[in-house]
Amino acid sequence: MELEQNQAELRKLGLGVAAISYDSAAILRDFAARKGIHYPLLSDPDSKIIRAAGILNETVPASTPYFGIPYPGTFVLDAKGAIIAKYFEDDYKERYTSAAILVRQFGESPAASRSEVAGKQLSLVASASNSVAHPGQRVALVLDVEMKPGTHVYAPGVEGYIPIEWSIKNSAAALAHEVISPKPEILYLQAIDEKVPVLEQHFQLKRDVTFGADDKLKADLDSSGNVTVEGTLRYQACDDRICYIPQELALKWTFHYEGFDRERSPAEIMHRLK
Amino acid sequence: MRRLFPALSALLLLPSSVLLSRDYGPAIGSKLPDFEASDQDGTRHTLRSLLGPKGAIIVFFRSADW
Numbered sequence: 001m002e003l004e005q006n007q008a009e010l011r012k013l014g015l016g017v018a019a020i021s022y023d024s025a026a027i028l029r030d031f032a033a034r035k036g037i038h039y040p041l042l043s044d045p046d047s048k049i050i051r052a053a054g055i056l057n058e059t060v061p062a063s064t065p066y067f068g069i070p071y072p073g074t075f076v077l078d079a080k081g082a083i084i085a086k087y088f089e090d091d092y093k094e095r096y097t098s099a100a101i102l103v104r105q106f107g108e109s110p111a112a113s114r115s116e117v118a119g120k121q122l123s124l125v126a127s128a129s130n131s132v133a134h135p136g137q138r139v140a141l142v143l144d145v146e147m148k149p150g151t152h153v154y155a156p157g158v159e160g161y162i163p164i165e166w167s168i169k170n171s172a173a174a175l176a177h178e179v180i181s182p183k184p185e186i187l188y189l190q191a192i193d194e195k196v197p198v199l200e201q202h203f204q205l206k207r208d209v210t211f212g213a214d215d216k217l218k219a220d221l222d223s224s225g226n227v228t229v230e231g232t233l234r235y236q237a238c239d240d241r242i243c244y245i246p247q248e249l250a251l252k253w254t255f256h257y258e259g260f261d262r263e264r265s266p267a268e269i270m271h272r273l274k
Numbered sequence: 275m276r277r278l279f280p281a282l283s284a285l286l287l288l289p290s291s292v293l294l295s296r297d298y299g300p301a302i303g304s305k306l307p308d309f310e311a312s313d314q315d316g317t318r319h320t321l322r323s324l325l326g327p328k329g330a331i332i333v334f335f336r337s338a339d340w
Contacts, residue, residue: 040319074331077306
């Protein structure tokens with residue numbers, strides 16, 4: 001399970017880790033043993049905790065074995081137990097990975113799917129929070145950009161100049177979300193008496209990508225059986241004297257495809273009609 | 275984590291605007307109600323016992339069974 005891979009990293013950051021569901025302790029014990037889970041899976045069979053947290057899914061009919069489930073998501077708590085962030089799905093088909101949360105919440109530099117790209121006036125490292133593409137998972141992509149000393153690029157959305165622009169080729173296999181960019185520096189251009197928002201030195205651009213349904217991922221695999229996400233970075237760098245020719249760099253992230261887990265608990269403990 | 279079986283998808287045909295504007299759980303800055311529960315090994319935990327020096331990540335998931 002994805003959280004199992006990242007729980008050591010989370011603990012190193014001083015964070016406790018636990019997951020809660022409406023499953024019986026027996027189901028959770030079986031699941032933990034099968035999957036090699038080493039953090040607490042708390043049993044909330046009457047959905048008391050789920051209800052108290054205000055996330056009981058009330059659209060599920062009470063007569064089905066599915067009644068009692070929560071809207072799935074993650075709470076990030078501080079040392080006193082106050083909620084500092086919540087990661088819940090925009091849509092039931094989408095789930096944040098814990099690695100993506102590590103990137104977004106704690107500014108971790110991801111380690112997966114790394115590639116280095118050298119352009120004119122800048123170099124960058126492209127990486128992802130996860131190396132695996134699983135249907136419905138939402139992962140974080142990061143561009144760590146290093147500008148040549150003395151140069152800057154124009155912040156996204158700027159007018160009158162060519163802003164730095166990161167586009168992703170959308171497909172049914174992967175849908176990109178909006179770019180998160182850092183607060184720009186305001187540069188005063190004395191010669192023309194203008195203030196312009198710029199990014200310079202070292203900065204990070206982040207955006208999430210949500211993988212599509214299993215059949216869409218399978219239809220899009222490359223010859224090695226991997227899922228690839230392609231994009232481009234367009235920019236124009238300037239220094240205090242001149243502006244250089246606009247550039248466009250090709251970007252690519254490669255993920256190992258992993259399909260569904262359809263395995264159920266043993267018959268005697270699985271959820272049944274009430 | 276598991277995926278809902280197709281049979282369940284009919285229950286969730288809400289307009290996407292309802293899902294997108296929904297805010298889940300207590301407000302940021304407030305606390306989750308205290309709780310006590312057993313884990314897969316029978317060990318009892320409270321919300322307080324789960325907190326590390328920098329806090330905690332609490333994941334609510336649908337089911338380990340289906």
